Amino acid sequence: MKADIDAIYAKGIRLSPEAYDFLDTAAISAAVLEKLIANAGNEPIISKETIESLIAQEEKIPVEPVIIARAPSFKPIAKEYSSDFRVLEGSDLSGKSNCTGKIDDFVGHFRNRFERIQKVLRSRLSENSVVPTNKLKATQGDKVRLIAIVTEKRVTKKGNILLDVEDEEGNAKVVIMKDTAGFKACSKLMLDDIVAFDGKNADELFISDTITWPEIPLMRKQKRTEKDIAIVYLSDLHFGSKKFLENDFSNLITWLNGAGERQDLAGKVKYIIVGGDVVDGIGIYPEQEKELAVKDIYKQYEMFDEAISKLPDYIEVIVGPGNHDAVRRADPQPPIPTDLIHTDVTLVGSPSQIEIEGLRHLVYHGTSLDSIIAGMTGLSYSKPEDAMLELIRRRHLSPIYGDNLIVPESHDYMVMDVEPDIVHMGHVHKNGYMMYRGTLLINSGTFQDRTDYQVKMGHVPTPGMVPILEGKSGKLNVLDARNGKVNSITFSA
Ligand SMILES: [Fe+2]
Ligand SMILES: [Fe+2]
Incomplete structure (x- = not known):
């Protein structure tokens, strides 16, 4: 930035043309500027490499994940059950993108959307x-x-x-x-x-x-599972970000290994769904590199793999992408490639439908929540469940065309043909829950601390809060990964 260059020149320090150009476009931290000025005596003309190495020294070095010890008294009931889940055929974009970018694609896409939502309305x-x-x-x-x-x-x-x-x-x-x-x-x-x-x-x-509206017209009874299992909902982990809450995530994994309060609940956890933004990614927004602790996308996913490998092996992990992951940004998003995640997880697209123990899940990262919150009065980031309800009312996950990037596939994956039992989203970094006519809406928050951008926007995230659904009773609990406390959520009838 110009102010940094002025401060350097004011000390009589000279910069190479590359170093000048670098500082002209990038902002450096006060600590880097201070070191640069202090070290100037060692180099007659400061090079770009010197500045880069000072920046690298300032970066936070990732801490090794805490070693997780399984509690000896832990007798998880979930271990006794075999898993029963499937990704519904054709519900996500797994290697089926057929969009060529021609005008006919848009016509076909809208026709498909219209026909299918019309069908929902005709059944009313x-x-x-x-x-x-x-x-x-x-x-x-x-x-x-x-x-x-x-x-x-x-x-x-x-x-x-x-x-x-x-x-x-x-x-x-x-x-x-x-x-x-x-x-x-x-x-x-x-x-x-x-x-x-x-x-x-x-x-x-x-x-x-x-x-x-197409919506969910009738009140239904909340669907339950036969087995006494629980499902954990996560999203927006942002591995690789300086603001990734490593200790809190370690606490979650420790808790899932039975070393904490409510061992009974931890022992029921059979499934974990991660609804996107697994990593912080690279080049997602201008100057993101300053916010990254790890600037290599492969290493970011390795950190995720490392954490997941510490989970009890009877837990099934299902992972979808978000706008920070290494897949195309536009919806519908294909699954994260298998060369990035090496642990034994099930990779799905966003959106996707997954039936878990008979519960039909609609999992979508939630990128379009930005446009619906911006476009409709009365909605805000502090209550994402209200915005999620507006999507369900329309039986479409991204109703405003153009405000959220969409690839016009001939089959519109964003249409909700059937009424889901559970709708899981993330993206807004704020937890939110609602029971709507028997469908449970969950926004699973984040494991990223408040970013400078969020401070600027006045957005207050809720990091480390983990929703956990007990399938048999239908009870929704929330684990606070910062202190290990579990609270249950009650819905007004
Ligand atoms: Fe996110
Ligand atoms: Fe996101």
């Missing part, structure tokens, strides 16, 4: 028959239902809402009068949303008073 009860846009005129004021995607939304002078909508047959203008039930629901309606409008056609306008 209505007294009114579904009519496509090109047949509306013939309905002569009958009460009908229109299923369409919103392409434009505005408020009229009279305070009503006017929408441009499209379906496979054409387009229409929909008016939702204020003081109707539909008007209130309309406040949440965003561009690209696919919903059902009930109403009547009047000349060039379709007057609607009711909006139906």
